[in-house]
Amino acid sequence: QSSSRPSSSTMPPSTKARYVGALDQGTSSTRFMIFGYDGTVIAKAQREHRQIYPKAGWVEHDPLEIWESTCIVIADAMKGISPEEIASIGITNQRETTVVWDKRTGKPLHNAIVWNCTRTDEIAERVATDGLGGKDRLRRLTGLPIVPYFSATKILWIFEHVPGVRESAAEGNALFGTIDTWLIWNLTARQRHVTDVSNGCRTLLMNIHTLKWDDRLLSAFEVPRAMLPEIVPSSAHIATCAESAIPALAGVIIGGILGDQQAATFGQVCFARGQAKSTYGTGAFIMMNTGGRAVPSKTGLLTTIGWQLGQGTKPVYCLEGGVAYAGSLIQWVRDNLGMIKDASETEAMATSVEDNGDLYFVPAFAGLFAPYWRSDARGCMCGMTAFNKREHVVRAAIESSAYQVKDILDAMARDSRVSLQTLRCDGGMTANGFLMQFQADVLDTPVEVPTVAETTAMGAAFAAGGGVGFFKNPE
DSSP, rough: EEEOOOOOOOSSSSSSSEEEEEEEEEEEEEEEEEEEESSSHHHHEEOOOOOOOOTOOOOOEEEHHHHHHHHHHHHHHHTOOOOGGEEEEEEEEEEEEEEETTTOOBBSSSSOOOTTTTTHHHHHHHHTTTTTTGGGHHHHSSSSOOOTSSSSHHHHHHHHHHHTTTHHHHOOOOEEEEEEHHHHHHHSSSSSOOEHHHTTTEEEEETTTTTEOOOOOOOOOHGGGSSSEEEOOOOEEEEEOTTTTTTGTOHHHHHEEEHHHHHHHHHHTOTTTOEEEEEESEEEEEEEEEEESSSOSSSEEEEEEEEEESSSSSOEEEEEEESSOOOOHHHHHHHTTTSSSOGGGHHHHHHHHSSOTOEEEEEEBBBBBTOOOTTTTOOOEEEEOTTTTTTHHHHHHHHHHHHHHHHHHHHHHHHHOOOOEEEEESSSSGGGHHHHHHHHHHTTSOOESSSOOOOHHHHHHHHHHHHTTSSSSSO
C-alpha cells in the first residue's frame, strides 16, 4: 500500500471545489488519485488485492476485498481534504470482469470472474456455433467476436454452476455488473445500478449502434434484462456518493465512468479521428479514434465505443487491437533465459550492438492475437547464427513489441482508411527510450510519451470534471 500527501495546485475558476478524483480499479490493485485543475497530482493511495486461481487458466477476484480496498485508498488519499473540495470523481476499471450479487444482501453470489479467465471456452464455442457466422455472428451488433474475454459468457457460466442464480436473476434479485457497476452500487449505498457505454459495449449484450441492451443478444446468452444495470454516458452527473457508504466522499458527484483502455485513450487526449494510443504493459493495447462511425473491422480488430460525453450525444467509436506478450516477454527473457537481472538493463544492452544481428523474435507463446488470430502459432527466434549474443536476443525481444504494434496499426489504417499522424504511448515500457525510438522508426511516425504517467486515472478525472463543468472543454 502506498500514499502521498496533498500539495498546492493552480486553482480552478470556481468555488470551494478545487480538485477532481479518479478511482482506478485495475486487475492487480486499486488506487485513488486527486488531481488539481491543471492536472497536478495532489494526493494518491494504492492497495493491491489477491489474485485467486482455482484451476489452471481460471482467474477470480473477491468483490468484497476490492470494495474494502476502495474504501481504504479513498480514506488515505482524502486525509487533509474535505469532500467539499472535490468537484467530482471518475471511475476507471478493468473491463469485462464480471460480478453477480444479491440485491437484498449486497453479497456476491460468486467471486468476480476476471477478464482473462479461460473457464468459458466451451460456452463461447457453444454460443458461437448456435447460428450462422460462427464466432463473428454477433459482430454486426456488438463489434466483438464471441470469445471468453467478454462478460456474457461469464454470466452464463455462473448461471450454469451456481444453483439458484438464474432464477434469482429472472426475479430481479441477482444483479450483474462489471467492476464500475459494483463500485458505484456500493458508493451510493445501493441506490444506483449503472454502467457506462464504454463498459457496456464489452459485455456482448449491448448494441453499439443504439447504446442499449439488445433482446437478440440477451436471448443468445439467456440473460434476463432485470439483472442488467442502466446504461449511462461516460461523462455526466451520474450519481452521488453516500455519506453512509463512504464518509470521505459524502455528497461528492460521480461524474465519469470509463473502461481502462478507453480512459487511457481519453487521458492521452486522442479526441480527433485517426488519433491513436498504445499502452505497453504486460501486453500492449492499441486504440484508434474513428470518430462518430463504428468502423466494422475486416482485419480481426475489435470495434468498440470510446466514450459518450453527455446524455443524448453521439458516441465516439474506436478500433482496438491487443498484443499478448510485450513487457511479459522481457520478464520471460529475465526469468526463463536468465539473460538480464532487471528490465532497466535492456535499453543499454540493445544500444550496445549495431543492430539485431538479423535475429527476429515472434513471441507467440499463446498463439498470435490481432490481427492474425492464430491460436496454433508458437513462438520462435528466427535468423540465429553463431554471430549472435545475448545483446542481440534482448534487442530482438524489445523490437518484437514494436513490430506487433505496427501490425495492428497497419490493420487499423486498412479498416479506417485514416493514416496515423502521431502515436501516443503510455505504460511501463515507455521508460525504454530505445523501444520508443524504434517504434517511431518502424512506423515512420512520431511517437509521444506523456510527462504524466498516470494517463488512465487522468482520463477518468477528465471525464469526471467535464461531467460537472469543472473542466469547460475536454481539450
